[in-house]
Amino acid sequence: MRKIMVTLLSATVLASMLSACAKQTETGTNGGTSTTPAATAAEKKENKKDVTIKMFNYKVEIVDALNKLVDEYKKETGVTIQVETHGGGEDYYALLKAELASGSEPELFNNFGFATLEPYLDRATDLSGEPWVKDLTEIAKKPTTVNGKLYGMPMNVEGYGIIYNKALFEKAGITGEPKTLPELKDAVAKLTAAGITPFIATNEWWSLGMHWTNVGLANQPDPVKFMSDLKAGQAKFKGNDVFRKYLSLADLIIANSQKDKTTTDYASQVSNFATGKGAMMIQGNWTQGDIDKIDKNLKLGVLPLPIDDQEGSIMIGVPSNYIVNSKSKHPEEAKAFLNWLVTSETGKKYITHEFKFIPALTTIKATSEDIGQIAVELQNKSGKAKGWYWDLFPDGVTQGLGAAMQEYLGGTVNQDQLLGKLDKAVEDIIKK
Structure with missing residues (x-):
């Protein structure tokens, strides 16, 4: 059986990571530029697809903003993303297992990583070659790295x-x-x-x-x-x-x-x-x-x-990761959505300003106004942080x-x- 490599969370690495996320930049709210080339209105219309993919979402706190985000994605690409959210008091993994047992294979689902990833490795797509991987902080890769391969996109960093x-x-x-x-x-x-x-x-x-x-x-x-x-x-x-x-x-x-x-x-x-x-x-x-x-x-x-x-x-720690289900109908469309999420200006704005996430990628910049008082307070105290071990x-x-x-x-x-x-x-x- 493939073993998940576990490394202690480093408070020092986290401190520098959070500090980078909390700084304002001269380029605006999210900083940087999209890696997606600009397209004319005619080209965008021609490139739209009539495809539906499903996301099994754990994050109840972002459900309203997430639904707005997928509406934006549909406007740009024509791809429909159906979000099904189970969290809070619900047993997310029990519901995910029931979903899979029923024959339904969502293109995207959330997973905490480490030991909780093992039962889903047969479905998890290797994302090591995706363009955004080079921009991940090292600590954010750890929960879903198995034998040197990355099987998930970290949602964010939380404290x-x-x-x-x-x-x-x-x-x-x-x-x-x-x-x-x-x-x-x-x-x-x-x-x-x-x-x-x-x-x-x-x-x-x-x-x-x-x-x-x-x-x-x-x-x-x-x-x-x-x-x-x-x-x-x-x-x-x-x-x-x-x-x-x-x-x-x-x-x-x-x-x-x-x-x-x-x-x-x-x-x-x-x-x-x-x-x-x-x-x-x-x-x-x-x-x-x-x-x-x-x-x-x-x-x-x-x-x-x-x-x-x-x-x-x-x-x-890293709260959750997006897993692309290789057994679903449209895994390539799921990968395309994740790439859009972290490279487009729309996606980056939602990650920081709407979701209030501390980004897991160095290319996504967030101001204190974006991520909120709590995240800034955590950033200021991150030098003496301890890690998350329940996963x-x-x-x-x-x-x-x-x-x-x-x-x-x-x-x-x-x-x-x-x-x-x-x-x-x-x-x-x-x-x-």
Whole structure:
């Protein structure tokens, strides 16, 4: 079996990558020029095709803008792209597997890379020869590189931490950013005393099983080895000192969140935060567009995720990749769309200004106005970033981790029981 090469995410590389993305350029919003030659109106009309391709999309946050983007693509090329979106509280991979089992083969689908790519390698098209590959940052290639070949186009680079409302912090008399767990506890106490709910939490399995749990993974002395040992049965969550420390952070958040946290989905979490019903939430720059729809003038900051009296870190990685399905009817049209997406002025504008993405290609430039406050805050703190490690687990593990964390969020299990359930979530999938 072909093995996926796994390399630790480099905070230094990410820092330079994000810094390049956040700088303004003299050439305008996206910088550079399209590699697609200009065509006359007559030539464009003649070149239009009556073709329909399907995209299985994971990114719920960009669905409105994505639908507008594919409308633009149809105007230019005649090619129809049907977008089917499954994310948020849905089990994306279970739905993708069902789609494929039914005989439907979408031309494009999203995949996290690393271990989650292995079941789909028989469908993944080698994209190593595509013209945009030379412009990818090295870190962005890693999730879908297998035996030296690239099997996916990275969507973007993302980061997460504790997003906070600067006005509510000021109202509570918090003058500096808390960086350690004791400092965060002090901020929570001040917010509570001012009658402000400190945190807005969500019950979404993916947020709990991926983003929350990753704090315990990323803070291991060697996260890749720890996860390898977990899968081999040579390490456990239960009895791990770092995970005990991580639960101190989780306990602080759970104890100081809104009353209906066990029934709060992603959309409600972001909406409640954006309307000032709470001062903080664990989320990332993907929330910027939804927050802006509610209040564009909200002043936001991003705190690190501390687990003890040492300064915490934000978490940065590649969230998803576009896979071209070689078993679909029109894989070449799917490749053409991806090339257009990252080379045309329309595509680049949507990536930065509409999707609020931190680009994964050096040829796509983004201003702070494009990518938003949260992405800029993450960029400013990227020098001490830690990586995303949940994608090193095979599909199914993070769902189990999320289910266990949902029980902990609801107070139905204690710490020992939770850690035992986290271990079982790994064992149940690895044994299959």
